[in-house]
Amino acid sequence: MQGQIPFGVADYFWEEALQRQELTANLLATFRRWGYGDVIPPAFEYADSLSAQASAGLQAEMYRFLDRDGKTLALRPEFTTPVARLVGTRLHDWPMPQRFGYAGSVFRYVDPQAGRQREFWQAGVEMFGAAAPDADAEVLALTVEAMTVAGLRDFRIVLGQIRYFSGLLAALQLTPDQSDALRWAIERKSEPALADFLRETPLSSEQRLAVEALPGLSGGDIPRVIAQAQRHSLNSEMSQALENLRAIVDAAASHDILGSIVLDLTEIRSLGYYTGISFEALAPESGFSIGSGGRYDDLVAHFGPAQPAVGVALGVDRLLLARQRQAGQSASIQPARLDALVLTGNSPAAMKEVQSWRAQGYRLQVEVNGRNLSEALAYAAQTDVGQVLAWEGTQFVAYRAAADGDFVPSRGEISFDD
């Protein structure tokens, strides 16, 4: 006897699996309505391709294995790189911009924790060939839309622009060690580490003020944060980052999503990958990240002619968990919902009627184990099915669960609860 499954993967079934399938279907349908075409990259491909711009952390988390010709394969740890590869190698001659939406599972060798599995589901979009702020704004708006479609009531997007910080680094002309120390302090939002950096690093007073101001450059009052940041801009890269943010925020206003956005210029975790905005979608109640995205203009060039690009990936497991917590529900095993259990007595006329109800979308389970009516009613009660339909000669008689749990026959027109 065997049957354990590995740490970090899971079986989803019945109501839990249905919600997962329905959510991914709804997200894909949403992406399509915004003009994003479906894309399904392979579950595995060459590890080299998947590593094109992967951080050391992500590379360490990849599931690698050998193809029979000796080449190293890996399970996809995310969708952005495979889609960028597709665009770079096969679609660069098609008109731009190109928009893609996806949903499926990805694989990372991580330490499992609440809402974090080694196989987990992502749904997201990528837009290639559009460098304008309107493209960034659309991806932000679609992120808001996706979280709304997923049923989240409470969420926000923390938006950064990596070039404000990279401009600051350039202006400070730091040694690599100094640069790492500043980055470390800002990434971890550590005041003591920032104080250490300021004490140990010789800076002009203007530079010092810019570094000291950095931790305060965040908040929901976006024009105020941008204006404050502008006062500490030390070069054109920093100014252009702010100019870009201003234009994206203007475009986002037309999508009516500014109420969900918080600006944060200390959001620099993806330095080296993102080349413009980067953002994180958060569900405050649940206290965890639902997804992230940003502009990555350097990735496609690994595979073909360069293309500007912007996108977002949402964690389906996180969306489900956040929705469940916001609704005050807990996970429990619930059998698949049914509209009725049916005893047909193998009558073709009965089966035909069952089929016409199914064609209307009702979920009908036909009894196949030879249960008689009273056995079927007991089984229905046990599996929480509210109605049993029994073929009696020339028509169905409905037995509906009453308040006391007993089933009561009701002749006449058959109806289903919607």
Place this chain on the structure above:
Amino acid sequence: MQGQIPFGVADYFWEEALQRQELTANLLATFRRWGYGDVIPPAFEYADSLSAQASAGLQAEMYRFLDRDGKTLALRPEFTTPVARLVGTRLHDWPMPQRFGYAGSVFRYVDPQAGRQREFWQAGVEMFGAAAPDADAEVLALTVEAMTVAGLRDFRIVLGQIRYFSGLLAALQLTPDQSDALRWAIERKSEPALADFLRETPLSSEQRLAVEALPGLSGGDIPRVIAQAQRHSLNSEMSQALENLRAIVDAAASHDILGSIVLDLTEIRSLGYYTGISFEALAPESGFSIGSGGRYDDLVAHFGPAQPAVGVALGVDRLLLARQRQAGQSASIQPARLDALVLTGNSPAAMKEVQSWRAQGYRLQVEVNGRNLSEALAYAAQTDVGQVLAWEGTQFVAYRAAADGDFVPSRGEISFDD
């Protein structure tokens, strides 16, 4: 520059990916209407579990790799075993029968050929805890329904019952070599090999007649085939196999599917796995198998208390290919369908109208690269979009593609082609 993908996997995108997603969604919806609950097993698990009853061939085709704790994992090569594991280990105390439906990709190291990839998609159902013929008939009927839902006009199900042949083997009391020779001849439908077997094997005249009759025991006239087989029944196992078939065919009649079924008692390829009926779904025009299924009452016992079981797995790639061939279409790259390209000028009022159309299900792409109207019309023509909506101050003006390819403005109510 990199970007090759491994032999045997593929990127699906735009119209091709959409059709794949829509087909799997439709199949899952069909399964649900028949009372089959969703199930999503992991993409990989312990190779030992997946090997529970896997043939040597399937075991050789599994993608194996090591977990970091040294245990051997494998990508799932099919769904039946993981679902049987789930039922055996976690759901055996829940009421039976239990019905499950799934769709997703599976992985086999095979030689790629037309319609055969190393990552391919399966959709199917499994029913546990029902040994009665009605259960087999339901799975056959749902197979017919699924192929109809998939849009196949022309298909048939070749139905066998493995116990007729295993009963014959028992009756003949052959040596292992003789048994292999007979099996080989029947599996390959080889007349010379069968003649060799008959020449080299001492048999009673009754036994000889039963073996000689075997290749003829197939056809669409099911009662005739069963009656003919009955004349050569040598023991109760063979008679019970026919009795079981008769009962399943009776139950299948109430589903009105007998016109799609051909009986074939030489269908024995899955001896050792299936324990009752086994069947294959074929698309005659395309000349290939779309899927297969049968009864496998011995599998769940590998993981927990024994449960009778019957199911079917359909190849999504095969369904798509067969449908395409039956419709006389060929695969070509087609961008995602759009209802309109929209120039909003970043007007909040325009964006609001776009959102209300999207809420009605229309697919609208908003211009984000700053194209003006004439550039947008050229882009629309290039990407085969039939309508461009341009916000002109307080309302949209529609530009619709005329027969000559030019776009003509039409003021007034906006409409979309359905």
